[in-house]
Amino acid sequence: MALATRTDRRPSRARTLWDSSVGKKTVMAVSGLIMLLYLVVHMIGNLKIYFGAGEFNHYAHWLRTVGEPFMHYEWTLWLVRIVLVVAVVAHATSAYQLSRRDLRARPVKYAHRRGRSSYATRTMRWGGVILGLFIVWHLLDLTTGTVHPGFQEGHPYQNVVGTFSTWYGDLIYIVAMLALGLHVRHGFWSAAQTLGAGSRTRDRALKATANILALLLTAGFIAVPVGVMTGVVS
Amino acid sequence: MRLTLRVWRQRAADTDGALSTYEVDDISPDMSFLEMLDVLNERLILEGEDPVAFDHDCREGICGACSLVINGEAHGPERTTTCQLHMRSFRDGDTIDVEPWRAAAFPVVKDLVVDRSAFDRIIQAGGYVSVPTGAAPEAHATPVPKADADFAFEHAECIGCGACVAACPNGAAMLFTSAKVNHLAVLPQGAPERETRVLDMVAQMDAEGFGGCTLAGECATACPKGIPLVSITGMNKEWLRATRRAGKR
Numbered sequence: 001m002a003l004a005t006r007t008d009r010r011p012s013r014a015r016t017l018w019d020s021s022v023g024k025k026t027v028m029a030v031s032g033l034i035m036l037l038y039l040v041v042h043m044i045g046n047l048k049i050y051f052g053a054g055e056f057n058h059y060a061h062w063l064r065t066v067g068e069p070f071m072h073y074e075w076t077l078w079l080v081r082i083v084l085v086v087a088v089v090a091h092a093t094s095a096y097q098l099s100r101r102d103l104r105a106r107p108v109k110y111a112h113r114r115g116r117s118s119y120a121t122r123t124m125r126w127g128g129v130i131l132g133l134f135i136v137w138h139l140l141d142l143t144t145g146t147v148h149p150g151f152q153e154g155h156p157y158q159n160v161v162g163t164f165s166t167w168y169g170d171l172i173y174i175v176a177m178l179a180l181g182l183h184v185r186h187g188f189w190s191a192a193q194t195l196g197a198g199s200r201t202r203d204r205a206l207k208a209t210a211n212i213l214a215l216l217l218t219a220g221f222i223a224v225p226v227g228v229m230t231g232v233v234s
Numbered sequence: 235m236r237l238t239l240r241v242w243r244q245r246a247a248d249t250d251g252a253l254s255t256y257e258v259d260d261i262s263p264d265m266s267f268l269e270m271l272d273v274l275n276e277r278l279i280l281e282g283e284d285p286v287a288f289d290h291d292c293r294e295g296i297c298g299a300c301s302l303v304i305n306g307e308a309h310g311p312e313r314t315t316t317c318q319l320h321m322r323s324f325r326d327g328d329t330i331d332v333e334p335w336r337a338a339a340f341p342v343v344k345d346l347v348v349d350r351s352a353f354d355r356i357i358q359a360g361g362y363v364s365v366p367t368g369a370a371p372e373a374h375a376t377p378v379p380k381a382d383a384d385f386a387f388e389h390a391e392c393i394g395c396g397a398c399v400a401a402c403p404n405g406a407a408m409l410f411t412s413a414k415v416n417h418l419a420v421l422p423q424g425a426p427e428r429e430t431r432v433l434d435m436v437a438q439m440d441a442e443g444f445g446g447c448t449l450a451g452e453c454a455t456a457c458p459k460g461i462p463l464v465s466i467t468g469m470n471k472e473w474l475r476a477t478r479r480a481g482k483r
Contacts, residue, residue, distance in 0.1 A: 017477060025447065098446045102446055106402075112306035194470050
């Protein structure tokens with residue numbers, strides 16, 4: 001006699017991924033790693049500001065012509081932008097939904113509180129919000145120039161110097177980059193755990209990589225306003 | 235020892251609770267935390283008051299029944315269960331806060347007792363191996379490498395007390411679920427249900443209203459049995475593997 005077989009159908013892979021807390025963390029991990037890769041490239045590109053207006057502006061122009069003649073003018077740039085927007089939206093939506101679930105899961109706080117997890121871990125949510133707001137300002141400031149008085153289209157070097165010649169430009173940027181460092185410190189290591197790449201033997205290396213990435217990114221990005229503030233870049 | 239206790243008192247699941255203050259005297263440092271509560275309860279009964287309700291069973295640290303958050307820490311300051319925590323871990327004159335496990339999925343039944351049936355339902359969803367009953371099989375018929383046996387045993391040590399949920403800032407049951415998933419995934423007996431187990435258990439865990447993992451690591455610090463944080467990484471890996479494979483069928 002044949003035994004009864006389980007016949008219920010499982011939902012599709014995408015449905016399983018999005019409906020599960022573990023799946024949503026996977027979405028966060030992958031989108032986070034995509035953004036992290038972009039940030040490393042972005043940071044290295046930014047440092048070209050130390051080689052003068054000519055090289056920096058030339059580099060900015062090259063970003064629009066990458067892949068020619070196969071790609072049309074700005075196609076590659078727009079492709080990158082689309083991938084980034086999808087990553088940001090996926091990351092933020094998952095984070096919002098997971099946070100809602102987390103807060104619902106612990107409705108009553110302990111009377112006797114003790115925060116033991118690291119500062120980077122505790123500030124992931126608000127740090128993420130700060131970074132989101134920063135990205136909006138950053139795009140309005142240096143991509144569209146909407147909030148940038150005296151913005152010159154096609155002269156990124158001059159625009160960067162303009163932004164970092166104001167105290168609020170420096171302040172917003174540096175605060176956001178410190179938040180970025182903390183976010184990457186916990187985020188990179190967490191992404192590795194979520195994707196199942198962590199292990200007892202690899203833990204130390206992963207934590208070290210997360211710290212180095214966080215430090216390099218923060219230092220590399222902050223080097224630009226510091227260069228303008230100290231007059232090395234003008 | 236003379237101690238001041240601030241204990242969570244709540245008449246029933248649907249009533250509001252509050253911390254009540256009690257003074258206890260003549261406490262021996264060799265008493266366990268539960269014995270200290272027994273002393274308090276004896277006095278409360280003599281005074282005609284309602285004794286403090288708390289869960290306990292074996293008092294040997296192996297059943298997972300006791301469940302108190304002491305001074306904000308699940309099972310108190312030592313890495314053990316509340317029944318194996320002794321009063322020598324406190325100082326004379328201390329004020330000690332005693333609260334129940336806090337999680338939406340663990341509703342308070344009375345005082346310090348919470349309903350942990352959600353854990354049972356997670357286990358029912360897949361934390362087992364289906365075997366034909368009958369005579370015990372020949373042990374050598376299914377060889378298990380020593381390293382795998384050790385790994386499985388380390389995770390099988392979970393007593394399901396729920397300290398991980400109580401300690402987690404998100405009220406997540408990831409460490410508990412991962413202990414069972416890892417325990418059975420590595421053994422040949424668990425292999426046939428390896429994919430359905432992790433998918434069903436994680437789905438049940440979500441359905442019970444537990445939070446998600448933010449890798450704060452509080453669970454592994456609180457676990458009296460030392461289930462490691464990397465156990466969660468292992469479950470994530472199992473879940474992703476099962477999701478990839480489920481799509482093929």
